[in-house]
Amino acid sequence: MFKIQGTLKVINPTMQVSEKFSKREFVLTESSSMYPQDILFQLTQDKCSLLDSMSINDTIEVSFNLRGREWTSPQGEVKYFNSLDAWRVERVGQAMGGGMPQGGPSAMDLNPTPSPIETATSESDDDDLPF
Secondary structure, eight states: OEEEEEEEEEEOOOEEEETTEEEEEEEEEEOSSSSOEEEEEEEEGGGGGGGTTOOTTOEEEEEEEEEEEEEEOTTSOEEEEEEEEEEEEEETTOOOSSSOOTTSSOSOOSSOOOOHHHHHHHHHHHHTSOO
């Protein structure tokens, strides 16, 4: 699994490749290096709708898998192809169920604030110490 962020450059319509297979391609411009790269991704089947709410120039994060396959032409020539199969597309900064809960930190707080009862108990314990 890989992740990449960039700007949505191209959104192609969904193509019905066969009766049971559909795909949708899109291009992301990744510009973190000196030479921006335009990278082609594809969504398949029910994932094709992930781009329906997106617009050109949106900053997005794409989670994807790298796929490779071998193909032999009718003439017997062997070729290899790669595809980047996206399975999640999110606008950057959009909370999609993976960040902080709406109500703030969860009950598992790493820096808990002591309750008034704990504070009172610990202060009275300090008085019993011999030093």
